[in-house]
Amino acid sequence: MDFAAADWVESKGDELHRVDVREDWEYDGIGHLPEAVNVPFDSYRADAHAADGGEGEAGMLPGAERFAEVMGAAGISRDDGLVAYDDTHGVFAARLLVTCELYGHDPDHLHLLDGDYSSWVRDYPTSQETVDPDPATYEARFDPDGPLVQADVVEAALDDPDAVVVDTREGWEYDEAHLPGAVRLDWQELVDGDTRGLRPTSELRDLLEERGIDPEGRVVLYCNTARRISHTYVALRQLGYADLAFYEGSLTEWEEEGRPLESNERAE
The missing domain is CATH 3.40.250.10 (Rhodanese-like domain)
Structure with missing residues (x-):
């Protein structure tokens, strides 16, 4: 798990899943990285699903089943490489990456954009085209021996x-x-x-x-x-x-x- 420079992310193209964790109105209305999928922050936090009666393994974790649904709907499997970003210096995107690790995703496949959307737009292209990914299977398993x-x-x-x-x-x-x-x-x-x-x-x-x-x-x-x-x-x-x-x-x-x-x- 590391911070990834924008030029490295750009060079990887579709080898990396790009994940935008901002709210959907920001993703749709302001723009996003080309080919990025939208996984809003509240979708992988337990408090957003209190009405479902589900509880995560600890704190604000959403639970393995719920997290698997969210990531699978975004077209991401547990073996995929991904880079996450937000527009707040990466603090919300980092939460997604840590959650991935806690549910068994290989940390070496997890990257945080070094900067955020506001820094990306200074030098790199953006898009306002909504990405509708093909669903995938994300096998989330909480690791009790993790961090x-x-x-x-x-x-x-x-x-x-x-x-x-x-x-x-x-x-x-x-x-x-x-x-x-x-x-x-x-x-x-x-x-x-x-x-x-x-x-x-x-x-x-x-x-x-x-x-x-x-x-x-x-x-x-x-x-x-x-x-x-x-x-x-x-x-x-x-x-x-x-x-x-x-x-x-x-x-x-x-x-x-x-x-x-x-x-x-x-x-x-």
Whole structure:
């Protein structure tokens, strides 16, 4: 799983499925990458299907059956290569890729556009032609031995000197309440405002070193509902972090279970 440069994506042509995770009105009305299919963000989140009575394996996961339907309808099988994008620096698209991995998709086949739609249109063609893909079979199977961890594992990591728990939310959210001892790393700090993609590798490594996020150690990520950690997860994978844990329940579940929190006092 990695960030893919726009020129590489363009060179691959139809070897890669292009997946636009924006809302359908954006896909249809604003335009999209040529041959991209539309898989809106809400279609692979559990809360969008509450009326169906289905529940995912954890947090906001949609459940293997529902995810298989969504991806199959988009013409994608689990063996296919795909690149996902949005128009928000990749944070929504990253969530799709992490969900794919959790349901058994080979991470080596998963790519996040380095940038977003607004960066793509500066140099590459777009289309407003709706793509109607041929249905495929997507065999989604949740991998319990994957990167997703439960709250007890996170709590143990807070006391582990060889692990760091990382809060990827904004500063004001962290100040209001965060897991005790968690390090703050707003996911947006990894984004270059000009390119709309990842900051240069040297800058990222300096930032992570400053925060004590060691590539040789264990890193546990959380936010509120596991959307923002998806972008950070892909970024750290890109940088070679091998021991990454993904707390799907995040702060929402942590609070519901009455686990300890701490806050920072603000100066008046």
